Amino acid sequence: MGSSIETLVNREYQYGFVTEIEADTIAPGLNEDVIRLISSKKNEPEWLLDWRLKAFRRWQTMTEPHWPNVKYNPINYQAARYYSAPKSVKPLQSLDEVDPELLATYKKLGISLTEQKLLAGVAVDAIFDSVSVGTTMKDELAKHGVVFCSFTEAVHNYPELIQKYLGSVVPYSDNFFAALNSAVFSDGSFCYVPKGVRCPIELSTYFRINAAETGQFERTLIVADEGAYVSYLEGCTAPKRSTNQLHAAVVELVALDNAQIKYSTVQNWYAGDKDGVGGIYNFVTKRGKAHTNSKISWTQVETGSAITWKYPSVILQGDNSTGEFYSVALVNNKQQADTGTKMIHIGKNTKSTIISKGISAGEGQNSYRGRVQMLPKATGSRNYTQCDSMLIGNKCGAHTFPYIEIANDSSTTEHEASTSKIGEDQIFYCKARGLNAEHAISLIVSGFCREVFKELPMEFALEAQQLLGISLEGSVG
């Protein structure tokens, strides 16, 4: 690619601003008192505090995992702050009560908590630092019996559902970051779709980290009762800061019999500058449990974060259940991503599909890591995996770590993989038709990602495509 590919200037990360807002922030450090403080600030019931403390005690016995193919300086967990909330957020009756400064922030991000999304037919829950600042379209959802609210509200209003499902897919002991999250999580989104209900609108959560030196630890729990359907979108941004910030979220999905959950993510946390200074450490545990005849689909477009470490997975518990994972992961400059999925086939005749598209530019390092496991009882099960990597320039890397374990004779798996380099001839062809280099690259890359983009809801697909273009600026010329 040589000279023509490294000349364009980087466009600034457009979401890198900081909102000046009075925050209720606790001192850095982590111990049982901090956890009690978080719990008391949220006025939590005793059982939840106990769960947090159990998680914390477990976490203290665990060590940070170092098997991912990423490199970073040790994280000082005592230096981070574990709670920051905009001061003005009190339990709100309506969005009119939300601090105008916050609404302005979301407007800047292209997320209007009010009219625009109403028109678009999307219900939004916005999480600012650690707390939810407002959920839209609650009334419309309530008509259908759909619960969509902040996690904190859910703890108070639907304690029996939370107690039943919290940690049922990702137990607090699951891994180091999940344990940390379980101990200190501050808010998140909760969604429950009752039996037989097809959620009439897309649900969306928008995450925003604002405060400095603050980790964001949110939890999302989605339960689709028997025969229910829900499509859920998640977007993320953060200000530009020269220090690294930790984002350790947990997402649990429960699809009961015949239910379907579609979960889409466009992750655009601040990625650090071109020299790798700053950026979010995105260490996330996402997992769904699929009961009989149910289906869980994960679609993710990962373009942000200094380091991404996540494996949205499906436990195919029930017979005839389906798991899908569609992923685009893009790294540029010094970004590192180690991402993929786990498909654990337990029920009979279960089916999983994995389509992973990795794009590496600059000095980025991109790893696909996936596990397909067919247990002895998962007879007649099938998996199809396709794992493609595209390289832009000659200083980046693409790596693939597939693990396949089959413990019965009647299941099949297929694994296809390819690695290609974006071609100078493709770029010249586009240029000879009047497209500039950036346009050409973004066209070629979105073609490469098409199988994943078509899984995204329409609005998100366009956003994702633009995001890829922006994220690649500076890598090509």
Next chain:
Amino acid sequence: MLSISALHANAGDKPILKGISLTVNPGEVHAIMGPNGSGKSTLAQVIAGHPGYEVTGGSITYMNQDLLELDPEERAQQGVFLAFQYPVEIPGVTNAYFLRSAYNEIRKAKGEEEVDPMEFLDLMEKKLKLVDMDPAMLHRSVNAGFSGGEKKRNEILQMAVLEPKLAILDETDSGLDIDALRIVADGVNALKRPDNATIVVTHYQRLLNYIVPDFVHVLAGGKIVKSGGKELALELEQRGYEWVMDAA
């Protein structure tokens, strides 16, 4: 319209073009012929701005400006079109999307409004007929899985949509059977106007039965060794290239 003067170009360290001069006026069709390795395709690529060649001397003036100062996309936006000898595949990008992107870039460069997908489809319907193409191919990925003939026809379709001022057809006839050749030639002829010009690069005279040139130039060893009218092509067909090169 186009004036090439004493043009020298290298591929790496190797000189390919060694002093080419050529003038093309609006309304003219020029054929560039010559044996393999004579530099025909290089000339086409240099006009389009391929980064693999370095211009080491001479000049190209196009519409009263220094063409060599322009990026390839600027050349395209100003009406230079190269029909590729080997059209490139772009998996996952539909022909319709690709063509509309190109069309809109060129419109933007002219200060015109971009067209939306519906308007564009209307336009495409007419253009598809010109090259006898199935509308279904609009929704296939650019050149991916196309036969050789389909790829060449697709180039002419692009040309029909983009309506260039200066079209350069680089061995568009190679690999085409006689029917496809006629379709391609008919398309090119239908696009001919008094204010545009065409350069046809070809190894064989065959194509020139269908696209009749005003001028024929023989390129050998990186230079134009002979120029003439359309009868020169017929003479080359009969006598081969040897005699021209000997005479030069």
